[in-house]
Structure formats: structure tokens, C-alpha cells
Amino acid sequence: MDEIIIQAILNLQNTQVKAVLATIIHTEGSTPRDLGTQMLIIETGQIIGTIGGGTAEKLISKKALALLNVDSDVQAEIQRIVINQETDPARLAGCGANIDVLLEPVHDRDFWKFTLDLQRSGKDAVIVTSLIPPYPKSILNSFGKVLWGQLPTELVSAEKLQGIATGRRTEVVEMTEQSRWLVEPILRTKRLLILGAGHVAKEVAYYARPLDFQVTVIDDRAAYARSELFPGAYAVICSDFRTGIQNYSLNCDTYVVIATWSHQTDAECLKEVLKFSAKYVGMLGSTKKVTAIVKHLQEKGYTTQNLARLRAPIGININAQTPSEIAISILAEIISVKYTVG
16 A cells, blocks of 8 residues: 555545545456556545556446445445447457455545555555454554554464565465455555756656655755746755755655756765665766766765766666657666665
8 A cells, every 4th residue: 555545535535525545355357457456536526546447446436436426334245347349349248257346435534544644654564454344444564563453363373474564465365265365455655756956857756756756856956946937846856956955855665867957966965865764876978978977976985886876877778869759768677676676
């Protein structure tokens, strides 16, 4: 479960607007989204997230809204959606699939606030939801200690919980017919820090937002570091780069794109960023520029091992020319790192 969904739930509860959380708990055949994919259906008809789009998603939304209208205290339920040519006309005959979706009206603000605080703490934990009515929820740390709710009976070992928490993939654990559990990691926010607010930075921020990155832009020029130039960004900060990086608190869930206005500021940013355990560090520039900056840092005592973390020239080589194309190549590389680097 990611921060965007959790924060949306809390925002809705501040307004007393009702919503249902839909989670894929089982798939058969070729389905558009995997187990654990979630979508929030709001009583106004708006949705946040997606479980695959198409007619199947519309059916789930319709069932979720119907669930809200039954009773304000209604319990969760599981719905099976058959995906075939009837529900999805674009699907070829014989290419059917089924998905089971858990629908849960979201009520308990304290639970979701606790979940958000735990997520932001960076500690590994899992939400455990019984798939047997009345579908109670608990939160456990990766060692099996109960942080919220009650200890689920007959649950998997602490070793298994650690694997789910650190592997970042939801699993359904079935011990018996009357003991089935949805175990989902509380995912830490994937943060994208863009250093520099030029043309490429704008495009990277634009395309990163629908990829569910929390985007922050830092630039030391007031004319460029303006929030209206980066719609959807979490924060746009006017600061000298060194101070901005230090105040940002980079961690292992941070992806960094260095694209400032000069070689000198690029080098300054790289020096500071390499002090932290960012998951991705990429720098815009020609091979000649990158070689010069790396040589400069080596002369300053930076080790080959530390500098090896730098991906530059940045992005996957797709012969990109325009700022939009360059941004896509950068984000393609970031996505590759996101799913392949531990």
C-alpha cells in the first residue's frame, strides 16, 4: 500500500466523504494488473489509482458504490469479476481471465493515520487483512510483533513476514479454508528529487507524477523555482543546492536527477548527493562534461566505488533529442532501477 492511497483516504475522512478501497486479492489468466493492486472509489464517482481500466474496472466501481449505499457500517466483501469479450470487447476470444477484488469501506481514521505515520517512519511493516468475514485488519512489524489490532491466528512465520515487507510484494497466505490472509507491505514513498528547474526538469517532473513519484524540485534561481511551473509537484524549493539537499534528507527510496544550470553546480550537487544512500543518482550532460566532473571529484578524494553509483550520461539510450524525449529516457532508466536494484 502506498502513501498516495493512504493520504487520499485521510483527506476524504476530513470531509466526511465516503469511499471504498478495492484490492486485487486473486488473479487467474492474463489480467491487466497484479495481486495487491489497489484503487480508491469515492462516493462522488471519482477514482484514485486503477485496477486495470476498462469495463471490469467500471463494474468494480459500480459494486463499490452500491456497497456504500447499503449501510454506513456495512462490512467488506469480495467480488469476482470475469474478464472476457463481454466485459472487455477488446479481449480476444479464448483469452479470458478472472480477478477477485476485496472491497472495503474505509472508516477508521485512527488506523489510517497510524499507517501513514508508520510508513513515513521508514520502518518495515505489513498490513494483514483476514479474507474471512468480518475481514479484520492488523498491522505487524517484520518480526511478527503486533503494532495495531490483534495477532492473527495461524499466520505465517516472522521470516515470511520479513520477506513480504522487504520484498515489497503483496501475498495471500492461506493456512486453512478458514484462515486466509492478505499480507501487504506498507510501501515507503518513492521520492524523486530534481536538482535544477530547466526545460528537461519540467518534463521529468511532468511525466514522473503519473508514475506515483513524490516530486521535489530544487533550484537556486527564484525565477525558475516556481510552483506554477511544476504542477503536481510535491514541493518546489528555491534554495542553494547544498542546503536544499541537506534539508531534503535523502534516503534509500530517493531517486535523484541532477540537471542544474552549470557544470559547477552539477558538481556541487553530486558531491552532496553522494554522501547519502539514494537509490538512483543520474546527471544530465555530455560524456565530456561527465568525465570532467568525475575526474574533479576523484582529485577531491572520492572513491571509484562511490562514483560508480553515478549514472551519466543519464537515461536509457534511445537517441532522445527533445526535452520530453530526454525525460522519458531518464524515467525509463529510473523505472528499470526501481524494479531491479535491491
